[in-house]
Amino acid sequence: MQKKVRRKRQILRNKTVILRSSRELFHKKGFYGTTMEEIAEYSGFDRRTIYNHFKNKEDIFSALISGILTEIAAVFDEIESEKIPTLEKLRKIVLALLDIFIENAQMLNIFMSEYEINETKKKRYISAYTLKNIHDYKEIxxxxxxxxxxxxxxxxxxxxxxxVLAGVLNELLMRSVIVLHNQKGGLRKKDLIRDIFEILSKNVVTVPVQTETAP
Incomplete structure (x- = not known):
């Protein structure tokens, strides 16, 4: 019994290290520029250990995206349960999604590209791993x-x-995050939040909306 428990813990630790290392490599080199060999070397494991836990690079990427989507779903769970006005819920959703998008910009950008390809039914291979993520994203x-x-x-x-409004909001947040990263310190997060709510208040929301800035 103790051996099984230790084995499960070891598997969990290995997966955690592999996912963390893969995430760092994807940020440094991009998803398409990273190989399984590099993931193995960066993780400190041999290739066999990597393949014992994940079938391929797409499987690793899917696991990372799954974690992000789980985090987003948890945000909705929390905010939907609050006894606050609908507009306040939307405001809090926007702020929470912005934080998650900033933290995971590159991976979400790749995933959303695959999502758009799937939605427009272009003839391109979409892995089963990505399709599972797309299903989860659609639920969110x-x-x-x-x-x-x-x-x-x-x-x-x-x-x-x-x-349409959901798509506009998602695109607004993703594009804003890209601008934030490209400015390399020239644009502050609180300025980005101000601009996002300015756009929403003039084009989407029909009543005054409270904004919230970050330091």
Whole structure:
């Protein structure tokens, strides 16, 4: 019994090291520029150990994306359960998503590219790992759409298809994060938040919305 417990703990530790190392390499070299051999070397394991835990690089990437999506789902769980106005929920969702997007910009950018390819049905191979992530993302997206629809029913948001508004919000956040990273210190997070809410207040929200800045 103790051997099984120790074995499970060792597997968990190995996976944690591999995922952390892969994440760092993806940030440094990009997903497509990183090889399984480099992941093995960077992790301090041989290739056999890597393949014992993950089938390929796409499997590793999917596990990382799955962790991010789980974090996003947890944010929705928490905010949806709060007894606060719908618009305040949307505001808190925007701020929380922005933090997650900033932390995981490169990987989410790759994933969203694959998502868009899948949605437009272009003839390109989409791995089973990515398809699983896409399914999970769609579930999260549907929660955002329901929240937007509720805000529309209350007359708080412009009467545009909620799926379109969800896409606009996602694109706004992703593009804002890209600008933030490219500025390399020239743009502060609190300025980015101000600009995002300025755009939303003038084009999406029909009532005054409170903004929140970060240091």
């Amino acid at each position: 997206e549907s929660r955002l759409i329901r929240m937007i629809r509720q805000a529309q029913d209350e007359g708080l948001v412009v009467n545009v298809h909620p799926y």
